[in-house]
Structure formats: C-alpha cells, structure tokens
Amino acid sequence: MSFAGLALDGLLALSLPILAWRTLAARDLYRAAILFITFGVILALAWARLGAPDIALAEAAIGAGITGALLLNTVGGLSRRNGGDDDERPDEPTDRVGRPWTTRLAVAIPVTILAVGLGWAVLSLPAPTVDMPSLVGEAIAEGEVSHPITAVLLDYRSYDTFLEIGVLLLAALCVWSLGLSAVRGEAPEAVAKSPVLAGFVRLLAPAMVVSGVYLLWAGTSQPGGAFQAGAVLGALGVVMVLTGLLAPSLGRGSIIRAGLALGFSVFLLVGVAAMLATGGFLEYPAGFEYGLILAIEFFLTFSIALTLTALFTTVPPREKKEGA
Amino acid sequence: MTGAFSSINWMLAPVLVPLAAATATFLLMGLRGRTRRMAQNAIGLAAAVGIAVSALALWAMVSGGGPVRYELGGWEAPLGINLYADGLSVFMLLTTAVVGAAGSVYTLGYFSGREGEDVRRREYFQDETGSFWPLWMFLWASMNGMFLAADAFNLYVTLEILGLSAAALIALGGTRMAFSAGMRYLMVSLLGSLAHLLGVALLYGSFGALDLATLGESASPIPPVWAALALISLGMALKTGLFPLHFWMPSAYTGAPSAASAMLAGLVGKASFYLLLRVWFDVFEGSVPPGAGQIFGVLGAVAIVWGAVMAMKQTRLKTLLAYSSVSQMGYLFLVFALVAGASPERGFEAWAGGIYLVLSHACAKAAMFMAAGVVIYSVGHDEIPRLHGIAQKLPLAVASFAVAGMTMMGLPTSGGFTAKWLLFSASLGTGQWWFGVVILLGGVLAAVYLLRFLNPALIQVRTAKVYRDAPRSMTVAAFGLSLFSLFLGLASAPMLDLLAVGGPFGGGS
Numbered sequence: 001m002s003f004a005g006l007a008l009d010g011l012l013a014l015s016l017p018i019l020a021w022r023t024l025a026a027r028d029l030y031r032a033a034i035l036f037i038t039f040g041v042i043l044a045l046a047w048a049r050l051g052a053p054d055i056a057l058a059e060a061a062i063g064a065g066i067t068g069a070l071l072l073n074t075v076g077g078l079s080r081r082n083g084g085d086d087d088e089r090p091d092e093p094t095d096r097v098g099r100p101w102t103t104r105l106a107v108a109i110p111v112t113i114l115a116v117g118l119g120w121a122v123l124s125l126p127a128p129t130v131d132m133p134s135l136v137g138e139a140i141a142e143g144e145v146s147h148p149i150t151a152v153l154l155d156y157r158s159y160d161t162f163l164e165i166g167v168l169l170l171a172a173l174c175v176w177s178l179g180l181s182a183v184r185g186e187a188p189e190a191v192a193k194s195p196v197l198a199g200f201v202r203l204l205a206p207a208m209v210v211s212g213v214y215l216l217w218a219g220t221s222q223p224g225g226a227f228q229a230g231a232v233l234g235a236l237g238v239v240m241v242l243t244g245l246l247a248p249s250l251g252r253g254s255i256i257r258a259g260l261a262l263g264f265s266v267f268l269l270v271g272v273a274a275m276l277a278t279g280g281f282l283e284y285p286a287g288f289e290y291g292l293i294l295a296i297e298f299f300l301t302f303s304i305a306l307t308l309t310a311l312f313t314t315v316p317p318r319e320k321k322e323g324a
Numbered sequence: 325m326t327g328a329f330s331s332i333n334w335m336l337a338p339v340l341v342p343l344a345a346a347t348a349t350f351l352l353m354g355l356r357g358r359t360r361r362m363a364q365n366a367i368g369l370a371a372a373v374g375i376a377v378s379a380l381a382l383w384a385m386v387s388g389g390g391p392v393r394y395e396l397g398g399w400e401a402p403l404g405i406n407l408y409a410d411g412l413s414v415f416m417l418l419t420t421a422v423v424g425a426a427g428s429v430y431t432l433g434y435f436s437g438r439e440g441e442d443v444r445r446r447e448y449f450q451d452e453t454g455s456f457w458p459l460w461m462f463l464w465a466s467m468n469g470m471f472l473a474a475d476a477f478n479l480y481v482t483l484e485i486l487g488l489s490a491a492a493l494i495a496l497g498g499t500r501m502a503f504s505a506g507m508r509y510l511m512v513s514l515l516g517s518l519a520h521l522l523g524v525a526l527l528y529g530s531f532g533a534l535d536l537a538t539l540g541e542s543a544s545p546i547p548p549v550w551a552a553l554a555l556i557s558l559g560m561a562l563k564t565g566l567f568p569l570h571f572w573m574p575s576a577y578t579g580a581p582s583a584a585s586a587m588l589a590g591l592v593g594k595a596s597f598y599l600l601l602r603v604w605f606d607v608f609e610g611s612v613p614p615g616a617g618q619i620f621g622v623l624g625a626v627a628i629v630w631g632a633v634m635a636m637k638q639t640r641l642k643t644l645l646a647y648s649s650v651s652q653m654g655y656l657f658l659v660f661a662l663v664a665g666a667s668p669e670r671g672f673e674a675w676a677g678g679i680y681l682v683l684s685h686a687c688a689k690a691a692m693f694m695a696a697g698v699v700i701y702s703v704g705h706d707e708i709p710r711l712h713g714i715a716q717k718l719p720l721a722v723a724s725f726a727v728a729g730m731t732m733m734g735l736p737t738s739g740g741f742t743a744k745w746l747l748f749s750a751s752l753g754t755g756q757w758w759f760g761v762v763i764l765l766g767g768v769l770a771a772v773y774l775l776r777f778l779n780p781a782l783i784q785v786r787t788a789k790v791y792r793d794a795p796r797s798m799t800v801a802a803f804g805l806s807l808f809s810l811f812l813g814l815a816s817a818p819m820l821d822l823l824a825v826g827g828p829f830g831g832g833s
Contacts, residue, residue, distance in 0.1 A: 121526055127541040128532030135403045159396040159405045163481045166343060170462050170485060173350055174492040177455030178503075243524035254354040261347050264702065270346060281336050281396035 005049075012046045013203070031311050040064025053223040054149045057215070059247040061231030069238050073312055074294050144290040146221045150256045152223065154293045158282045162267045165300060172307050173241040175314050194243075207230045220290065226297040230304025237309030248313045256310065263303030267296055331385060333405050335394045337378035338417055345371035346461035353454040356653020365432055371461060372421075372428045374470070379417040383822065386414050391826035393474070394603045401474070401535035408474035409538075411828030412679065415533035415819065416471040416598050418682045421534040423590045423690045424464055425585065426805040430694050431785025433795025434583040434701070447581055447700050448498055456496060460587065463489040476524040476534045479599060483520060487513030487563075490592050493584040494576050496624035505572075505579035512562055512572045516596065516668045519559030523552035533619060536792040540607040549611045556603055557620075560609035566620070566657055567627030576644035582697025585642065588688030589649050594682045597656050604660060605675060605828045614664065625762040627654030632769035641696045642779060645689065646734060648773065651684050652767060654749065658759055660752045670753040672829040676820055677746025680812075683819070687809035688731035694802035695724040698794040711785040712780045720799040722781050728806035734767040739812030 026032035044060035047053075082201030136148050136156070143152045153161045172204040212233040238245035250256050270292055271282040278285050284292050349364045385392060391410035395401070409417075418494040435456060436448030466485035473479045491513060495506030507561045528534055530549065531542040543549050562569045604612060629794035631651030663671045698721040699714065700706050717721040731740030744763055751760040812819075 018378070073342075083391060109451070116520075117551050117554070118526075122529070125526075125529050125549045126531075126548070128530065129531035130402050130538060132402065132532045139399075139403060156399050160478055160481050162477075163478075163485065166346075166462070166465075167484050167488065168400070169347075169350070170459075170488050173462070174459055174488055177453055177459060177492045178495060179453055179488040179498075207536050210339075227805075249664060254351075257351055257354060260349055265347055267592060268340070268347070275336075277331065278398065279330060280395070280398045281333070282396060 003200065004014060009049055012042060012049060012320060015042055016046065029075045033068065035074055036065050036071060037068035040068065041199055054225070054228070057228045058231070060237065061228055065235050066231055066238070066312075067282070069235070079279050091298075107243025124144045125237075145293060146223075147219060147223070149223070149296075150225050150293070153291065154296060155284070158271075162264075162271065162282070165264045165267055165303070169261055172260050174308055175311060198243050198245065201239055201245060205236060205240065205245075208232055212236070212305070216297055219297060220294060226300035226304060227299075229301045233301065233305035237305060238312045241309065241313055246309075248307075250310060250313060254308070258311065260303060263300040266299040270296055301312050332392060332394055334378050334381045334385065335392065335409055335472060338375050338382075339465050340473065341371050341374040341378065342461040342465035342468065345573040346458045346465065349454075349457040349461060352365040355454070355456070360454050361435070361451075363371060363663050364454060364723070367462065368428055368431075368457045371464075375464065375766055376416075376421045376425055379414065379421040382414050382417060385409075387822055388413060390722070400487045402533035402538045406474040406480050406535060406537075407472040408747050411449055411556035411822045411824060412598075412601070412827060413471045414527075414825075415679060415683070416594075419594070420464065420467050423585070423686045426687075426694075426801045426808075427690060428460075429588045429797050430586065430697075430801035431460070431583045433563065433797035434581070434697060435577055436795055439714065447697070449581075449701060451496070452632055453469060455492070455656040455801070456581075456583070459489045459492050459496070460584075463493065463587065463592070470595050471598060474536050476527060476536060476539065480517060480521050482598075483513075483517040483563075483599075486592065487517055490588055490599060493588065494580040496584060497579050497581050499576065499579065503580075505575040508572050509576045517556045518561040519562070520599075523559070525556035526552040526555070531832070536602070536607050540609075543608050543611045545611045545613065548610065551602065551609055553612065553616075557600060560596040560603075560655075561620070561623075562602045562770060564593045564656070564749075565650060565653050566621055566813070567654060568648060569757065570631070570653070573650055574643050574646040577649065577693070578642040579701060580642065582693055582700060585645075586690040586693035586697070589645065589693055590686040593649070594686055595654060597653075597682065600645060601659075601679070603666055603674070605663065609828060612664075617660035617662075617664040620657040621756075621759065624654040624657030624661070625759060626765040627651060627657070628762055629654075629769065632766060632773055634777060637770075639712070640707050641708055642693065643701060644708070644773060645692050645696060645778065648692075649756075649769065651770070652689070652732065654683070655744070655763070655766065658747055658763070659752070661706060661759065662747065662754055662756065666750065666754045666831055668829040670750050672824070672827070673746050673753065674750035675827070675829065676823050677743050677750060678814065679823060680739060680746060681743035681818070684731045684743055684809050684812050687805050687812065688728035688738075688740065691724050691728040691802050691806035691809060694798065694805065695721045695728070698724075698798050700782075701794045701798065702790045702792060703788055704791065708777050708780065709787050711777070713783050713785060714781045714790075716787055717790040718794075718812070720803050721794070722778070724802040725781075727810050729770070729778070730775060731809045731812075732767075732770040734763075734770075734771055737813045738810050739816075740809070742813045742816045 013147045016039070019042060023032050023035040024041055026035055040059060040063040044064060047056035100130075126203060133148075136152060139156065140146065140148055140151055143151060143155065145155060174208035212229045215232060216229035217224075217228060219229070228322055230295055235245065237250075274283050274285065274292070275281045345367050348367050352363050352367075354360075356361060382392075386409055391408065394407040396405045399405070411596070421560045434449060435451040455466060462485055466489065470479060470482040471485070473482060487510065490512035492507045493506075494509050495503050497503075497505075524534065526548045530546070531539055531691060532551075545723050565573045577589050580588060604617075612720065631647050631649070635644050635647035635651065638647060650820055656678050659674050662674035666674065696706055699711065699718060702718055702721075703711065703714065727789055731738040734740045734744040744767065748760050748763050751757060751763065
C-alpha cells in the first residue's frame with residue numbers, strides 16, 4: 001500500500017471516533033446535526049477505502065444526505081415551535097440538562113464493558129466456516145445478473161429486501177399516523193425568493209435525474225441500484241420543495257399514497273406471480289430474472305425517492321387536548 | 325417445489341396475507357368516515373381469517389410430517405433465506421392468530437367514535453387518519469415473519485417492522501403521554517434491535533453465514549459467540565421488558581389506545597421472548613456459558629415480586645395491568661435457570677411451561693386490557709377508586725377481568741395453572757425449590773392486586789356513572805378471549821404434543 005493511502009486511512013480511522021464523540025457531546029442540536037452529516041461523509045469515504053463502493057454510495061446519499069436533511073428539518077421545526085426567532089435564535093434547541101458525574105459514570109461503565117467485550121470478541125474471531133463470497137460467485141456465474149450486491153439484494157436475499165421496502169412504506173405510514181398529512185406550509189421566504197438558488201436548482205435537477213437513472217441502470221453490472229438511485233432522486237425532491245419548485249404537499253393524497261405503496265406492491269405481485277409460474281415465492285422463472293429484477297428496481301427507485309421526500313415534508317405532531 | 329398450490333406455500337400465507345392487507349388498507353386511508361371504516365374492517369377481518377386458516381393448515385402439516393423448511397426464491401441456505409416451521413413456530417402462530425382475531429373484532433367497536441365527539445376522556449376511540457388497520461397488519465406480519473424466520477438477519481428485519489409499527493400504535497393514543505410513551509418505546513426498540521444486529525454481525529464475522537441451522541452447526545463456545553449471545557439476550561430482554569429493563573412498559577401500555585395495549589401487552593413482548601428461546605435452546609444450546617441462565621432466572625424472580633408489589637400501588641386500571649405484565653414476564657425468564665443442567669424431561673417441562681405461559685398470558689392479558697378499554701369507553705376513565713360498583717353497570721367487562729385474572733393467579737383449568745404447574749414441577753425436579761416458592765408467591769400477590777380492582781367493582785352500594793354502552797364487539801371479544809384462557813388448561817395435551825415436534829430436549833418424555 002502506498003504511503004499516501006496509508007496516511008489517508010489513518011486520518012479516516014482517527015477522525016471517525018473523534019467526530020462520533022463530538023456529535024454525541026455537542027450540546028447544541030444544530031451543531032450535532034452538522035457533525036452527524038460530516039461523520040456520514042467521512043464514513044462513506046472509509047467504506048470506499050475498504051473497497052465497498054455500494055455501501056459508500058448508500059452511506060453518503062442516505063446516511064449523510066437524507067438523514068442529515070431530516071435532522072436539520074427537525075431542529076428547525078423544534079426551534080420554530082419553541083417560538084424561536086431566526087435572527088437571534090434565543091430558544092435554539094439545546095440539551096441543557098445537567099449531567100452530574102453519577103450519570104456520566106452510569107453511562108461510562110456499561111459502555112466500557114461493551115467496548116472491551118466487543119474488542120475481545122473481534123480479536124478472537126475464527127476463520128469463517130462458510131465461504132460466502134465464493135458461494136455468491138458460483139451462483140453469479142450461472143445467473144443473469146453480474147453485480148454481486150444486486151444479485152444478493154434482489155435474488156438470493158430478495159425476501160429481506162422485500163420486507164425492508166415494507167419498512168420504508170411503514171415509516172411513511174408511521175409519520176402519517178401521527179396526523180401529519182398537513183405539511184410544512186410555505187417554503188422559507190428567503191429561500192423561495194432567491195433567484196440564484198431557484199436557477200441553480202433548475203440546472204441541477206436534470207443532472208440529478210440523469211445520475212439517478214444511471215445509478216439504477218448501472219446497478220445490474222456495477223455499484224449502484226435502487227436504493228442509491230432513490231436516495232439521489234429523493235434528495236432532488238427535498239431541494240425542490242425547499243426552493244418552492246415543488247409544493248410541500250407533493251400532490252393529491254391518494255396519488256401520493258399509491259406512489260408510496262407502488263414499489264412494495266410491485267415486489268409483492270412479482271413474488272406471487274413467480275410463485276404461480278415456478279411454484280416458489282420470488283423464485284424468478286429462468287430467462288426472466290434480469291428483466292424482473294430491473295422492473296422491480298425501477299418501481300422501488302420511484303417509491304424510495306417519493307418516501308424520502310414525503311418524510312421530509314412533514315411537521316412535528318400537533319397534540320390533542322388531554323382528557324380529564 | 326412442484327407448483328404454486330403445493331401445500332408448502334401455506335408457510336408464506338401468515339406473512340403475505342397481512343402484508344397485502346396492510347397495503348390495501350393503507351391505500352384506502354384517503355376515504356372518509358364510515359366508508360373507510362367499513363372497507364378497512366372488511367379487509368382486516370378477511371386477513372385475520374386467512375391467517376387463522378393458514379396457521380391451522382401449518383398445524384396439520386407439522387404435526388403430521390414434522391418440521392418443514394421453505395427455500396425462498398429457490399435458493400438453498402446459507403446462500404438464500406429459509407423459512408422454518410416446527411412445533412414452537414406453529415404454537416406461536418396459533419397464539420397470535422387467536423389473540424389477533426379477538427383483537428381485530430374488538431377494534432370494530434373500539435374505533436367507532438365520531439369526530440368532534442366530547443373528548444373529555446382518557447381515550448378518543450377514533451382513528452382520524454385511518455392508520456390503525458395498516459399498522460396493525462404490519463405488526464401482525466412482523467410477528468408471524470419472526471416465528472417462521474430461519475435466518476439471523478431476517479429476524480432483524482422482522483424486529484424492525486415490529487418496533488416501528490408498535491411505536492406508532494402507542495402514539496395513536498394522541499395524548500401527550502401517548503406521544504412520549506411511543507417515542508420512548510421507539511428508542512427502546514431500536515436499541516434492542518441494534519443490539520441484535522451487532523450480535524448478528526459478530527456471528528456472520530465468525531462463521532460466514534446467517535442461516536440459523538448453519539450457525540447452530542458451526543457454533544462453539546468461543547468469545548465472539550458469547551458476545552453475540554450477550555448482545556442478543558440484552559436486546560431481547562429489553563424488548564420483552566425484563567426487570568430492570570421494564571421501565572418503558574407502564575407508560576407504553578397505559579398511553580396506547582386500549583385496542584393497541586391489548587395486542588402490545590398480549591403479543592409484542594412475547595415475540596422477542598420467542599427469539600430468545602430460539603437462540604438459547606435451538607441455535608446455541610451447546611455454547612451458552614454455564615450459569616448464564618441463572619442471571620435471567622434471578623432477574624425473573626425479582627420481576628415477579630417487584631411487578632406485583634408495584635401493581636398493588638396503582639390507582640389506574642391500565643397501569644395496574646402493565647405492572648402485572650412486568651410480574652408475569654418474570655415467570656418466562658425462570659425457564660432459562662430451570663433448563664440449565666436439567667434432565668431432558670425436566671428441561672422440556674420448564675421450556676414447555678414457559679411457552680404455555682406465553683399463550684395463556686397472551687389471551688388473559690389481552691382480554692383484561694380489552695375489558696379496561698370497555699370501562700374507559702363507558703365511564704370515561706379508569707381510576708380504580710372511582711369505579712365502585714361498576715360491575716352492576718358493566719357486568720361482562722368485570723366478568724372478563726375476573727375470568728382472565730384466574731390465569732394470572734394460576735387457578736386450575738386456566739392456562740396459567742398448567743404453565744405454572746409445569747414450571748413449579750421443574751423447579752422442584754431440578755432442586756431449585758426457591759424458584760418454586762417465588763412461583764407460588766407470585767400467584768398470591770396476583771390475587772391481591774387483582775382484588776384491589778375487583779373488590780370495589782363488585783360492591784353493591786355506590787355506583788360509578790356510566791354514560792354510554794360499549795359496542796357489543798368490544799365486550800364479546802374481551803369475554804370470549806378470557807373464557808378461552810380459562811379453558812386452556814383443559815386443552816394442554818394436544819398443544820404440548822405440538823410443542824414436542826422438532827423441539828429441543830428430544831421432545832421430553
């Protein structure tokens with residue numbers, strides 16, 4: 001390994017725990033959210049250095065990008081609810097709860113035990129009894145999809161991915177169940193009226209759409225796929241809502257609901273249709289594997305992007321009056 | 325696999341049917357008022373029937389031909405994901421089918437409140453957004469998926485669906501207390517599933533596989549396996565609510581709408597306990613460090629007493645029931661201490677006793693929360709001191725409470741009697757008589773805290789004011805389920821036979 005590579009790895013390994021610590025120790029929530037995003041970006045770099053570009057892409061787009069946007073949105077919503085003024089930020093949400101040494105000790109002891117135990121366990125890991133990479137390699141040699149990650153996610157372990165898409169639909173449902181289908185009102189005026197920003201987004205949008213579709217298409221043979229593509233398009237949705245190019249309601253409720261459920265429904269229908277054809281749930285008929293996986297990924301991308309945007313355009317819950 | 329209609333495909337129905345129903349009821353959220361309620365109710369009830377039928381079909385299949393395995397996508401483990409059903413899986417599916425069906429009937433009446441109604445009550449009896457059914461269907465699918473899972477990561481995915489949908493169901497109560505209880509449950513649940521995920525990562529790092537059967541074959545008593553076991557056990561003890569990790573239970577079960585409390589207290593905690601049983605006795609039975617079961621046993625014993633004592637001090641009916649759950653969950657954890665070092669027969673006795681308690685407590689506690697919901701619906705609150713003579717006005721609700729209470733106390737013919745008898749016998753058989761003492765003590769304490777409500781409720785003098793009658797579907801569901809729990813003790817033979825199919829300890833005797 002080159003010296004530069006070694007130096008970069010050392011820097012990444014050093015900055016990750018420091019960033020994690022600073023994020024947790026930050027008393028200002030806004031600061032913590034920014035640090036969390038930075039942490040996500042560094043973590044994505046670390047995955048890339050470890051030779052896992054798929055995870056790096058997902059971490060950058062979802063871990064840093066979308067999650068960061070959601071966190072910042074929440075911080076903003078909290079300070080608005082507390083009657084904070086944007087100019088002075090007198091009520092900026094901070095964690096001012098006292099932390100006496102007993103509390104610190106009560107946290108430190110189990111965390112230390114956990115760290116020591118995990119370290120011991122990791123250092124004594126045996127050589128794996130099952131050689132999973134070569135099992136995947138053998139299966140790929142016979143299949144139609146050449147990228148191992150896509151083959152694992154949408155073929156060998158498609159049932160897990162199917163349920164994970166269910167989790168995404170469920171997440172949107174959970175937010176709506178709190179009575180939040182009312183969305184975050186007008187875009188902030190300063191943003192909406194900025195011609196530079198709006199113009200920039202108009203230029204950015206086509207590029208993001210192209211990269212999203214490319215990531216989706218590339219997924220069958222190289223890093224990329226529905227999750228990464230969906231995250232990029234979801235981020236585009238967030239930016240468009242922020243600049244007022246897209247109404248926060250996104251459209252009529254019933255249509256949005258159908259869009260959210262589309263990916264999951266298509267996955268379920270393909271699984272059951274495959275069962276009718278071959279006798280096994282999600283057991284793709286020979287010759288249709290590539291086409292069916294691409295079709296599922298197409299609809300997943302759409303629903304993932306819509307879910308991520310929809311999660312962003314909600315406000316904190318309004319409480320009902322407490323009963324007697 | 326031979327065809328789409330081969331019997332093995334029944335294995336998927338308990339997961340796919342509620343997932344399809346969840347999607348359908350989600351799409352119908354846009355409808356308004358009565359139309360939406362009727363449409364969602366119809367789909368939900370159809371799903372409940374579908375789940376029950378498929379659980380019965382699986383029962384016939386497993387007791388006839390032994391455990392069954394399903395290769396999803398046609399891929400063999402360890403490359404692909406398998407589903408696996410043995411006696412324990414089917415037992416849990418049946419438990420969820422019975423309690424879930426009663427809960428589904430109960431919600432028909434529970435959410436019949438109209439918008440803009442007088443809201444000076446503890447609960448709202450409205451589902452303004454129409455999200456109860458889709459959330460409940462996701463929850464049901466996740467539990468069934470967990471009972472059929474044969475893959476460590478697949479278990480994690482089902483845990484995620486379980487935690488998210490349960491948290492949202494708690495928050496559906498709409499009050500400040502419900503929001504914060506839902507949020508707290510979400511944190512607890514995420515912590516629990518992350519601990520599980522960390523354990524799974526260690527296992528994958530050690531053996532290169534996620535399939536439980538493969539893991540079980542490869543496992544040996546080495547530090548990574550211990551660490552994984554400790555993490556999974558900690559996470560699941562947190563989600564099951566083992567003392568002292570029960571702190572989230574009282575607010576969650578009290579703040580949730582009663583229709584949801586019944587399913588949460590009856591079923592959700594049992595799902596994580598099921599995962600513990602699988603991991604301890606099927607996958608890593610040879611790698612558990614000696615003495616580890618005693619930790620669970622002692623904490624369980626403390627929980628039995630502590631939960632019961634706290635239950636006595638409560639003035640709200642639902643909080644009393646929540647602490648009663650803390651106590652009853654304690655019994656389940658005695659299993660781990662009783663099985664260690666026991667002969668196969670004693671081991672089976674303790675193991676089956678714990679699982680039988682899962683079923684009987686699920687029915688009884690769900691029935692009691694349903695009864696509490698009836699009281700709140702009719703009276704507007706559940707303050708025990710203000711419920712004097714309520715039995716005259718709500719005889720069926722109080723009867724449900726009393727009948728289900730017999731399982732808590734462990735009185736004969738109830739499922740609780742059979743379960744606690746098996747546990748008691750195992751504690752004497754393994755020479756751990758002190759656990760036997762705690763089992764008996766817990767029954768006596770249960771009688772005391774249940775009478776704290778029943779005694780004033782049955783008084784003939786002052787009568788609490790009732791200003792509306794609960795819909796019949798609520799009272800019938802509560803009473804039916806409580807009767808079921810009462811007669812479970814009589815049906816123990818076929819159920820124990822079912823548990824022996826593919827179970828550990830060579831099926832006992």
